[in-house]
Amino acid sequence: QLQLQESGPGQVKPSETLSLTCTVSGGPISTSSYYWGWIRQPPGKGLEWIGSIYYSGSTNYNPSFKSRVNISVDTSKNQFSLKLNSVTAADTAVYYCARQRFLEWFPGYWGQGTLVTVSS
Amino acid sequence: QSALTQPASVSGSPGQSITISCTGTSSDIGGFNYVSWHQQHPGKAPKLMIFDVSHRPSGVSNRFSGSKSGNTASLTISGLQAEDEADYYCSSYTSSNTLVFGGGTKLTVL
Numbered sequence: 001q002l003q004l005q006e007s008g009p010g011q012v013k014p015s016e017t018l019s020l021t022c023t024v025s026g027g028p029i030s031t032s033s034y035y036w037g038w039i040r041q042p043p044g045k046g047l048e049w050i051g052s053i054y055y056s057g058s059t060n061y062n063p064s065f066k067s068r069v070n071i072s073v074d075t076s077k078n079q080f081s082l083k084l085n086s087v088t089a090a091d092t093a094v095y096y097c098a099r100q101r102f103l104e105w106f107p108g109y110w111g112q113g114t115l116v117t118v119s120s
Numbered sequence: 121q122s123a124l125t126q127p128a129s130v131s132g133s134p135g136q137s138i139t140i141s142c143t144g145t146s147s148d149i150g151g152f153n154y155v156s157w158h159q160q161h162p163g164k165a166p167k168l169m170i171f172d173v174s175h176r177p178s179g180v181s182n183r184f185s186g187s188k189s190g191n192t193a194s195l196t197i198s199g200l201q202a203e204d205e206a207d208y209y210c211s212s213y214t215s216s217n218t219l220v221f222g223g224g225t226k227l228t229v230l
Contacts, residue, residue, distance in 0.1 A: 037219070039221075046123070046209065046221060046222070046223045046224040047158075047166065047209050047211075047221040047224070048221065049211075049218065049219040049220065049221060052219070060217050060218060061218075062121065062218060063121060063216075063218070064121070096165060096166075100219070101171070103154075104152075104154040104156075104171065104172055104213060105154060105213040105219050106154065106156035106168065106171045106172075106211060106213075107156070107158070107166070107168065107211070107219075108168050108171070108177070109168075110165040110166055110167070111165065112165050113165050
């Protein structure tokens with residue numbers, strides 16, 4: 001059974017960098033069939049796609065985040081990571097990692113999500 | 121990128137059918153058959169209910185169905201049950217190699 005688990009600090013200070021890791025178990029991250037993505041949800045609001053990465057390291061980002069986001073993959077650890085720079089209170093959200101099917105991009109499996117609060 | 125447009129809320133009585141619409145553009149919904157729908161209960165992660173416009177993943181009830189016409193996709197839930205009360209989000213692949221979500225629709229089972 002595939003499982004995705006987000007991990008990282010629950011609180012980040014304004015202007016600093018938000019860093020999260022998604023650990024994938026029950027299947028290899030090095031597969032040609034899927035992208036691995038980050039999606040967030042501010043409290044009481046809707047879902048917002050941040051970006052996705054292929055096991056080769058190729059990335060696609062939401063233009064809204066492009067200047068301050070970096071997603072990387074570590075196939076040896078079966079993990080992929082998110083870094084979001086220069087955070088503000090508007091970046092407070094539940095952050096989900098997800099597996100997206102390669103051709104159609106839909107998120108088929110989701111992690112449970114982790115709340116990150118931006119506050120001093 | 122602009123979010124897909126969904127109604128903020130819909131409601132129905134047990135046993136009835138409801139339809140949730142999701143409107144985009146020719147660069148997303150209208151250009152590809154890559155629309156998906158996700159159900160989210162409070163405090164839980166979203167769950168995939170429909171992919172590729174009208175396909176159901178294994179384990180999803182056949183009371184859930186999807187369709188598309190032009191730039192608008194739709195999710196229909198028939199035989200409404202109390203457990204269907206949740207938020208529903210559509211999503212679509214876009215011509216810019218990105219993923220876009222709708223704003224979400226709150227379904228209330230009366």
